[in-house]
Amino acid sequence: MAKRQADASEKKGGVGLKAGKLRRDSRFRLVVIIALMVIVAALFFFLGKFKIALAGIFILLMVALGMERSGTDIDLGKLVETGSLEESRITKSDGFWAIGDDCDGTVDYDCANFEYQGDAQAFYEQCGGVNNDLNALDGDKDGEACESLPAN
Template identity: 35%
Template structure:
């Protein structure tokens, strides 16, 4: 579920950056081409810049781990998902 939300946010970021996106079939009008990677990077920066998630926001440990890893893992646990500082996020959640 969280992955679907992230995908939608990436798409919205990409589309919002495109000039003249009212005509989605004619990207030649854009002054700059935006790639999916650029949209993903912008989304990552937004998600990982402040503490907005906690373990209760995830259904499984693997979802929480994916978020922690996305934001830099144990070296940048911005959401404090790894209470024991052992590299494993939200250990009390079910694995999958």
């Protein structure tokens, strides 16, 4: 029973990390923005009395699309906290956004949180690789995280 609970928590961690990876994936974000634009455009034609609100939403989605395509993003929480636009800018690496506190060491990730070595490697590289391995995913410091996991 304990093994079953451990397996469930590992899978849950893996699913959470996969969802987090999707959230950071620029291509996925573009698809979501475009899908929302299509939905808003369709609603614009069917809901006459909400045209002004829907037009405003569509314009905001166009801005989001432009920011995503240009590689510009801002962490609004950090902007409010620091008041600095420069400090709130989110960086993009290999098509993925570095969002949240995953890389600052406040959340402890280990190889059990990943189903495949490639997922662990992507997370490891996003957080800075050998120079910033706060989660000790690369025990032998050879640049490969969680080498014991299966390849995907």
